[in-house]
Amino acid sequence: MHRADDRLKTLEMMIDRIIGKNPHSKEIINAFRPVMVERNRLVETLDLSPGDPGGMDGTRLKSGVPLIKQAALFHSEDPWEDIALSLIPAFKQGFPDLQDDLDTLQGCIKNKTIDLYDYFKGPADDGEKIIEGWSARLNIRVLSFRLFFRTVMWVILHKRARNLAGYLRESEWEKGYCPICGSFPSISMIMEKSGQRWLHCFQCGHEWRFSRVICPYCEHEGQKGMTFFFVEDKKQEAVYTCDQCKRYLLTLNQISPITEMDLDLSALGLAHLDILMRDKGLIPMALPEWNLS
Ligand SMILES: [Zn+2]
Ligand SMILES: [Zn+2]
Helix, strand or coil: CHHHHHHHHHHHHHHHHHHHHCHHHHHHHHHHHHHHHHHHHHHHHCCCCCCCCCCCCHHHHHCCCCHHHCCCCCCCCCCHHHHHHHHHHHHHHHCHHHHHHHHHHHHHHHCCCCCCHHHHCCCHHHHHHHHHHHHHHHCCCHHHHHHHHHHHHHHHHHHHHHHHHHHCCHHHCCCCCCCCCCCCCCEEEEECCCCCEEEECCCCCCEEEECCCECCCCCCECCCCEEEEEECCEEEEEEEEECCCCEEEEEEEEECCCCCCCHHHHHHHCHHHHHHHHHCCCEECCCCHHHCC
16 A cells, blocks of 8 residues: 555656646646546556456467457456546546536446446447447536546556556567557657657556657658657657648657656646647547547
């Protein structure tokens, strides 16, 4: 438990530091703060069976099939209710506008009107249809459901990815989407000295190395058509853009490998760059919670 307490204390400190550095993102960071703290607390303390890499096939990985399509990462016996009922108060605190939806959802979970696992048992498109059905039946906004379910998924996948990452070999994965959950990255890091680019998955927390001259989204190769935007004199804060697919990726430049950081928080601190890029007509590679619309 000490480790969990330390981790949460560090997270709170990092949140304050990021707000100090990016005061324009204060409002959005503070809205997500209770949820960020609670989801991290759950990952640290939850008793969950480890991910089973049993069905994992190196050849399929090599051809770009992520683990989530090879093995079941969500199980019906996972503590869906506990996770959901722990997250709802944190959402209420950060997002008072969603209060009514969250009250209804809380009631439906407690009296078992809905089974949360229904959302997770099929492919993502099925989950989306289930949300639309619930939304119409229970009069809860689709956006509230999406925001909420993405966070429940975040908790389970972060917990399982920690274990599964140990079974992946760097040489087996050559794609711009996550080898574990298949999501595109929300942010990348260019490491100082080595110059390597590492991509970060917002959904399961996994990080993997990827070529700097290939677009992670459309796999367009070459320096032409790729741009790095720097903001003012903040050379660490950059955005990578691709002319081919019109996508962008927030990037932290010249990062020391020993820097303690939370990349979801770093991405949130760069929310002003999201606005800048969207104004240019570009689309983010991934759609983390704060970019859902
Ligand atoms: Zn992932
Ligand atoms: Zn591209």
